Amino acid sequence: MEILLGDKVTGISPYAFENTQISDIIVPDNVTSIGDGAFMGCNSLTEITLPFIGSATDNSSFFGHIFGHGKGSGAPKTSEKKGYTRQNSTYYFIPETLRRVTLTQD
Numbered sequence: 001m002e003i004l005l006g007d008k009v010t011g012i013s014p015y016a017f018e019n020t021q022i023s024d025i026i027v028p029d030n031v032t033s034i035g036d037g038a039f040m041g042c043n044s045l046t047e048i049t050l051p052f053i054g055s056a057t058d059n060s061s062f063f064g065h066i067f068g069h070g071k072g073s074g075a076p077k078t079s080e081k082k083g084y085t086r087q088n089s090t091y092y093f094i095p096e097t098l099r100r101v102t103l104t105q106d
Contacts, residue, residue: 037068049102064092
C-alpha cells in the first residue's frame with residue numbers, strides 16, 4: 001500500500017501510522033513536524049520520502065525518531081537486536097524492509 005499525503009497536511013501526529021502495512025510513503029515538503037513513532041511497526045515499509053530528517057525541520061532529533069525508540073528497559077535483548085539500530089544508548093526501531101530514503105530539501 002502506498003500513501004501520498006495531501007498538500008494541506010503540515011504535521012504528522014505521534015504513532016499516526018503505527019502498525020500499518022504501508023510499503024512506501026511520500027511526506028510533502030509542507031510538513032514541518034513528524035511525531036515520535038509516527039511510523040512505528042510499519043514492517044512492510046520499503047521506501048520513504050521526507051522533507052527533513054528527525055522530528056522537525058530544525059533537525060532536532062535522529063532519523064530513527066519517526067520509527068520509535070527504546071532506552072534502558074525498552075532496549076532489545078541481545079537475541080532480539082535484529083531490526084533495531086543503536087545510536088548512543090538509544091535503540092531505534094527502523095524497519096529491516098526499508099531500502100530507500102529520499103530527502104527533498106537540504
